[in-house]
Amino acid sequence: MFHFYRGAEEYGPFIGDWDEFVQMWLDGWIGSGDWRRVVPEWLAYARSCKQNDRRILCLSYESLVREPIKCVDRLRKFLIPHRSLDPEVAEAIGEHTTFERMRDNPQTNYEDMNGFASDFKFIRQGKISLQLNSIANELMINPSRFSFLSRPFC
Structure with missing residues (x-):
C-alpha cells in the first residue's frame, strides 16, 4: 500500500x-478506513455469505506467493464448482501468474497508467513479509500494535 500511495496522483x-x-x-489516516477493522469485517462477511450473487473469494497475497496452484483451484471452485481443471492447466496458470512472469509481461505490468506517477511500477517485487523488515525500531516499541501483521487473514 505504501508504494501505491507513493505512485497514485490522487493521493x-x-x-x-x-x-x-x-x-x-x-492512526487511521489512510484511505479506505482502518485496515485492521475493515479487512476482518469483509472476511467475516465473505465467510458468512452463501448467496451466489454475493459471494466473495478471499485469497491472501502470501498464499498467492506460497501456494499458487492451490489458489488456482480455489478460484476454479469459486467460479465453476461443477467442473474440474486438468492438473497441467492449473500448473500452467500458476506459472503464468507468478509475480516474476507478470512483472515482465507488458500486458499485466502496465506502464503509463493514467493517474499514476511516470515511474510507478504496477507489479513490484512479489515478495512477502518485507514490511516486517521495514518497520523502524521506534515503531516497534509497542509490538502489540503490529501483532496483526503475523496473523493469516484468508
Whole structure:
C-alpha cells in the first residue's frame, strides 16, 4: 500500500517516508478506513455469505506467493464448482501468474497508467513479509500494535 500511495496522483502522491506512512496507517489516516477493522469485517462477511450473487473469494497475497496452484483451484471452485481443471492447466496458470512472469509481461505490468506517477511500477517485487523488515525500531516499541501483521487473514 505504501508504494501505491507513493505512485497514485490522487493521493498526492504521498512523499513521506515509510515510518510516517505506517504511523498514518495505524492512526487511521489512510484511505479506505482502518485496515485492521475493515479487512476482518469483509472476511467475516465473505465467510458468512452463501448467496451466489454475493459471494466473495478471499485469497491472501502470501498464499498467492506460497501456494499458487492451490489458489488456482480455489478460484476454479469459486467460479465453476461443477467442473474440474486438468492438473497441467492449473500448473500452467500458476506459472503464468507468478509475480516474476507478470512483472515482465507488458500486458499485466502496465506502464503509463493514467493517474499514476511516470515511474510507478504496477507489479513490484512479489515478495512477502518485507514490511516486517521495514518497520523502524521506534515503531516497534509497542509490538502489540503490529501483532496483526503475523496473523493469516484468508
